Amino acid sequence: MANNPIIPNGPKPKSIFTTRNILLYGTLLIVAIYYILPLYVMIVTSLKGMPEIRLGNIFAPPLEVTFEPWVKAWSTACTGLNCDGLSRGFWNSVQILIPSVFLSIVIASVNGYALVNWKFKGSEIFFAVLLFGAFIPYQVMIYPIVILLREMGLMGSLWGLVLVHTVFGMPILTLLFRNYFSSVPEELFKAARIDGAGFWGIYFHIMLPMAIPIFVVAMILQVTGIWNDFLFGVIYTKPDIYPMTVQLNNIVNSVQGVKEYNVNMAATLLTGLVPLILYFVSGKLFVRGIAAGAVKG
Amino acid sequence: MSSVLIKDLTLKYDHLTILDKLNMDIQEGEFLVLLGASGCGKSTLLNCIAGLLDISAGEIHINGKNVTWAEPSERGIGMVFQSYALYPQMTVEGNLTFGLKNAKVPKPEIAKRIAKVAEILQIESLLKRKPAALSGGQRQRVAIGRALVREVKVFLFDEPLSNLDAKLRADLRIELKLLHKRLKSTIIYVTHDQVEAMTLADRIAVMKNGVVQQLDTPNGIFHRPINRFVADFIGSPSMNFFEGELVTLETGQIEFKTAELVFNVSDYEFTNATPVSGKASLGIRPEAVSTGANIPDNFFSCDITVELVEPMGSDTLVWTKLAGQNFRFRMDGKATVANGDKLRIGFNPSSSSMFDAENEDRL
Amino acid sequence: MAQSVRPNTLFRNLNAKIAAMPMIITVLVIFVGCTIWTVVHSFTKSRMLPKLEFVGFDQYERLWGTSRWLISIENLFIYGACSLVLSLVIGFILAALLDQKIRFENTLRSIILFPFALSFVVTGLIWQWILNPDLGIQSVVRDLGWTSFAFDPLYNPDIVIYGVLIAGIWQGSGLIMVLMLAGLRGIDEDIWNASRIDGIPKWKTYLFIVIPMMKPVFVTAIVLITSGIVKVYDLIIAQTGGGPGIASEVPAKYVMDSMFLKQNLGQGFAASTMMLLCVLIIIIPYAYLEFGGRRNGK
Numbered sequence: 001m002a003n004n005p006i007i008p009n010g011p012k013p014k015s016i017f018t019t020r021n022i023l024l025y026g027t028l029l030i031v032a033i034y035y036i037l038p039l040y041v042m043i044v045t046s047l048k049g050m051p052e053i054r055l056g057n058i059f060a061p062p063l064e065v066t067f068e069p070w071v072k073a074w075s076t077a078c079t080g081l082n083c084d085g086l087s088r089g090f091w092n093s094v095q096i097l098i099p100s101v102f103l104s105i106v107i108a109s110v111n112g113y114a115l116v117n118w119k120f121k122g123s124e125i126f127f128a129v130l131l132f133g134a135f136i137p138y139q140v141m142i143y144p145i146v147i148l149l150r151e152m153g154l155m156g157s158l159w160g161l162v163l164v165h166t167v168f169g170m171p172i173l174t175l176l177f178r179n180y181f182s183s184v185p186e187e188l189f190k191a192a193r194i195d196g197a198g199f200w201g202i203y204f205h206i207m208l209p210m211a212i213p214i215f216v217v218a219m220i221l222q223v224t225g226i227w228n229d230f231l232f233g234v235i236y237t238k239p240d241i242y243p244m245t246v247q248l249n250n251i252v253n254s255v256q257g258v259k260e261y262n263v264n265m266a267a268t269l270l271t272g273l274v275p276l277i278l279y280f281v282s283g284k285l286f287v288r289g290i291a292a293g294a295v296k297g
Numbered sequence: 298m299s300s301v302l303i304k305d306l307t308l309k310y311d312h313l314t315i316l317d318k319l320n321m322d323i324q325e326g327e328f329l330v331l332l333g334a335s336g337c338g339k340s341t342l343l344n345c346i347a348g349l350l351d352i353s354a355g356e357i358h359i360n361g362k363n364v365t366w367a368e369p370s371e372r373g374i375g376m377v378f379q380s381y382a383l384y385p386q387m388t389v390e391g392n393l394t395f396g397l398k399n400a401k402v403p404k405p406e407i408a409k410r411i412a413k414v415a416e417i418l419q420i421e422s423l424l425k426r427k428p429a430a431l432s433g434g435q436r437q438r439v440a441i442g443r444a445l446v447r448e449v450k451v452f453l454f455d456e457p458l459s460n461l462d463a464k465l466r467a468d469l470r471i472e473l474k475l476l477h478k479r480l481k482s483t484i485i486y487v488t489h490d491q492v493e494a495m496t497l498a499d500r501i502a503v504m505k506n507g508v509v510q511q512l513d514t515p516n517g518i519f520h521r522p523i524n525r526f527v528a529d530f531i532g533s534p535s536m537n538f539f540e541g542e543l544v545t546l547e548t549g550q551i552e553f554k555t556a557e558l559v560f561n562v563s564d565y566e567f568t569n570a571t572p573v574s575g576k577a578s579l580g581i582r583p584e585a586v587s588t589g590a591n592i593p594d595n596f597f598s599c600d601i602t603v604e605l606v607e608p609m610g611s612d613t614l615v616w617t618k619l620a621g622q623n624f625r626f627r628m629d630g631k632a633t634v635a636n637g638d639k640l641r642i643g644f645n646p647s648s649s650s651m652f653d654a655e656n657e658d659r660l
Numbered sequence: 661m662a663q664s665v666r667p668n669t670l671f672r673n674l675n676a677k678i679a680a681m682p683m684i685i686t687v688l689v690i691f692v693g694c695t696i697w698t699v700v701h702s703f704t705k706s707r708m709l710p711k712l713e714f715v716g717f718d719q720y721e722r723l724w725g726t727s728r729w730l731i732s733i734e735n736l737f738i739y740g741a742c743s744l745v746l747s748l749v750i751g752f753i754l755a756a757l758l759d760q761k762i763r764f765e766n767t768l769r770s771i772i773l774f775p776f777a778l779s780f781v782v783t784g785l786i787w788q789w790i791l792n793p794d795l796g797i798q799s800v801v802r803d804l805g806w807t808s809f810a811f812d813p814l815y816n817p818d819i820v821i822y823g824v825l826i827a828g829i830w831q832g833s834g835l836i837m838v839l840m841l842a843g844l845r846g847i848d849e850d851i852w853n854a855s856r857i858d859g860i861p862k863w864k865t866y867l868f869i870v871i872p873m874m875k876p877v878f879v880t881a882i883v884l885i886t887s888g889i890v891k892v893y894d895l896i897i898a899q900t901g902g903g904p905g906i907a908s909e910v911p912a913k914y915v916m917d918s919m920f921l922k923q924n925l926g927q928g929f930a931a932s933t934m935m936l937l938c939v940l941i942i943i944i945p946y947a948y949l950e951f952g953g954r955r956n957g958k
Contacts, residue, residue, distance in 0.1 A: 028757055032771050038786045038830065039774075045789065057800050058790065111683045118676030126680070126687050133691035135887045135943050139915040139932040143710070143925065144694035167686050174683065187382035187455075190349050191443070195396030196370030199675035205395070209386040228779030230894040235920070245781045249898050252785050265789060272782040279777035280770070287773065287838055351672075 046070060046266035053261050073267035079250040086267050089247030093227060095158060096243055100165035101222045108170055112177025113207055117189050118199060134171035142235060149236060156238040164232050173218055180214040181207060220282050224275045244271050300325040300483040301451055306355035308345060315341055316507040328477055330494040331487045333504035339487045343453050347376050359451055375444030379456040381436040383428035389439050390424040393446050414445045434465045454486040470496060491531060503527050525657035528580050528650050534614060534625050536580040543577045553579050553646060557620040560597050560646035568659055576654035586626035586644045598643030603634050702929035710925055719930035732909040735821045740889040742825050747885050751836030756866060759844045773834035784898025787827035788814060814900055817907035824899055824908060836881050843877030886942045890935055911935050
């Protein structure tokens with residue numbers, strides 16, 4: 001949008017404390033509290049000791065700050081099977097995340113590029129079905145995929161899950177890249193063909209360097225999505241390589257023992273930390289990612 | 298020797314025919330302009346010649362080789378685009394060398410060619426810059442340079458000046474003409490701008506709906522348009538048309554009659570020698586009208602009232618009514634005319650253009 | 661070398677076709693193949709292992725005779741309807757508020773959107789804690805003096821789904837707000853100027869001019885929300901585990917439990933086919949409006 005300063009003609013408003021402003025900012029303040037309060041409650045709870053939690057008010061700040069729940073959540077909390085905390089899940093998630101993000105983005109970016117610049121007979125139909133695939137409930141495809149992975153010997157393995165993430169990330173990422181590449185002037189592609197570059201030459205020398213921002217957007221989208229996944233993790237891996245979300249659920253919702261709310265909250269925060277940090281660091285790009293993925297879908 | 302030869306070129310999408318059995322023979326060193334309104338297929342044709350679009354039928358020969366199915370880079374062509382299409386992440390030098398590197402041209406040879414092209418186009422000082430740091434005119438020079446370094450004999454230009462402002466466009470037009478003189482290569486140039494077409498071309502191909510209407514020299518196109526479409530399309534302001542009937546009198550004289558006017562067209566050079574009669578239209582260019590006392594006797598002449606004056610500086614455009622229909626003509630820029638003035642005007646009907654009323658072909 | 665013969669179309673742009681193989685395989689094997697496989701097997705009496713012994717609509721009859729499935733469907737409808745309406749209303753109002761050229765717009769937008777970055781598991785656990793009747797909001801309000809205050813959705817079968825709804829809205833409304841805000845920003849400033857000159861009140865401009873202009877954004881938002889609703893699973897697992905009892909069961913969980921806990925594959929396939937049907941009912945009209953309409957209309 002152009003930066004057109006609007007020059008008011010009438011008399012300048014006298015005060016910022018107009019009824020309109022009080023109402024507007026008041027409403028926004030209440031809204032902000034609704035959204036931010038749960039995060040606040042989590043943080044204060046995770047810093048309290050259990051006796052204080054049992055007696056006190058969830059909104060009250062901790063009288064005595066303790067980091068013990070965090071330490072316990074990370075290294076010794078029990079999932080019912082083992083007691084080495086979330087750290088195992090964290091590293092599992094990292095190991096799942098890196099190849100999944102890489103593979104899904106590579107494939108989707110090549111798809112998007114091929115769909116825009118190298119249309120072949122039926123390519124549009126494949127793309128339409130691919131997009132439609134984004135709306136099929138996962139439950140419909142879950143079991144046959146179990147069979148496929150078993151046949152390939154990948155069931156319960158990390159690479160099986162990587163493959164699943166690549167497949168289910170494909171529709172939205174392909175759409176993202178296709179939309180981006182179709183905004184690149186076609187003449188650029190034509191010029192490169194005259195210059196003798198082929199399919200891969202144009203991809204690596206012309207398209208890839210231009211698409212860096214959209215790669216970042218895709219990365220944010222995928223890191224968040226894959227890190228937050230629960231369903232595929234629980235189905236396609238086995239307990240010792242469960243991703244963090246699955247482990248978190250097992251820790252918090254395990255029926256054995258006394259509920260340690262402070263440890264649970266610390267564990268929950270730890271799991272949410274990666275996407276949260278990514279969200280606050282990436283800021284506008286995150287918004288752009290979800291908007292690009294959603295609006296044009 | 299023919300440089301680019303197009304035989305029965307046809308392009309169809311599903312059932313839509315974009316280009317229909319085009320034939321063209323472009324000579325070595327010729328500057329050919331494809332002229333037409335947007336959507337007439339001129340850019341599409343250029344893309345077909347470049348190999349960027351697969352054609353449905355026909356053949357394309359470049360430099361005596363059948364290249365109908367060759368890759369664009371193998372055809373021996375260079376191309377310049379309307380949007381310049383410079384690779385944004387590469388420097389000017391990178392843009393110029395990208396094609397040569399793909400073709401595995403040895404490094405010393407690349408350096409030699411870059412130096413030569415940079416000198417011709419005077420872009421030596423820009424070589425290390427990125428396209429974003431260049432002005433529109435500089436970008437287009439680089440784009441031309443990218444075509445030149447390929448050292449090919451055929452250049453394709455797709456509306457290369459359309460994105461530039463008027464002054465720059467005029468300057469670059471002259472440069473292009475000089476460049477063509479210097480390189481003596483074949484150029485196929487697409488534009489919708491008549492002035493560019495007229496000033497640059499050896500020959501112009503006027504296109505409409507995927508068909509070449511007329512392929513002729515600029516002069517031929519202007520003065521002897523082959524059909525009513527070309528007559529109407531070329532020239533600004535466009536031709537004045539009268540609808541009427543051709544009649545051959547017993548005396549052998551030929552007359553063009555409208556409801557109110559009679560023009561003697563006995564001296565008209567008919568395309569077909571056979572005597573003609575029947576419904577027709579007659580077109581007079583605004584430039585062919587003379588005014589005042591010096592109207593020759595064999596001219597058609599009459600008195601008119603000036604309705605609107607458009608002074609353009611170099612000349613003045615006058616709007617009036619002739620036999621109840623709009624009529625425009627051009628006067629000298631120094632002429633002082635005002636709305637409501639009475640003038641005597643005249644023109645030679647025999648040097649007009651006449652078209653068959655039915656198929657609109659030139660008579 | 662230059663060719664003079666038309667090359668075989670199959671091998672033209674071969675690299676592009678090879679590069680598109682992962683997409684083609686995904687589409688054919690996963691999205692088409694697996695879906696058909698499941699639909700076909702929903703007509704069999706598969707239990708522990710899939711087998712092709714067809715029993716017609718038996719699985720579906722049993723499905724619709726199971727109270728757990730009926731509760732799941734009921735929950736899905738309540739959750740779906742409420743979450744659709746609330747997300748749209750909240751999302752639009754928030755976007756309109758943020759569009760008033762206010763200060764701190766970026767901060768507020770960040771705050772409203774941040775839950776979207778969190779997983780459903782994390783969301784569910786957060787709200788499980790806040791809605792904990794002994795230590796959460798209920799106890800805080802009671803401590804303030806209102807001793808009869810009762811708000812324990814997670815322990816009350818009648819309202820448990822609304823407890824889930826609060827968490828769902830918290831997590832997802834930010835996305836809708838961002839979409840709506842983008843839609844509002846896409847509206848020409850001149851529309852506002854024109855309505856101001858005509859003296860139309862602001863709320864009327866929103867209701868009768870702006871919202872109709874934002875139809876595509878609303879359609880996108882509706883499709884996003886509804887396709888998300890059908891997939892609700894993690895949130896339930898984390899927040900309620902389907903309880904108390906079976907009061908917060910949802911279809912996705914029914915499918916998962918049938919397949920992986922009860923080893924009743926046939927039921928799982930039938931239930932997931934019903935879910936697919938739900939999605940088709942939403943998607944087909946949308947696809948028709950979006951693509952079919954465009955082709956004929958414009």
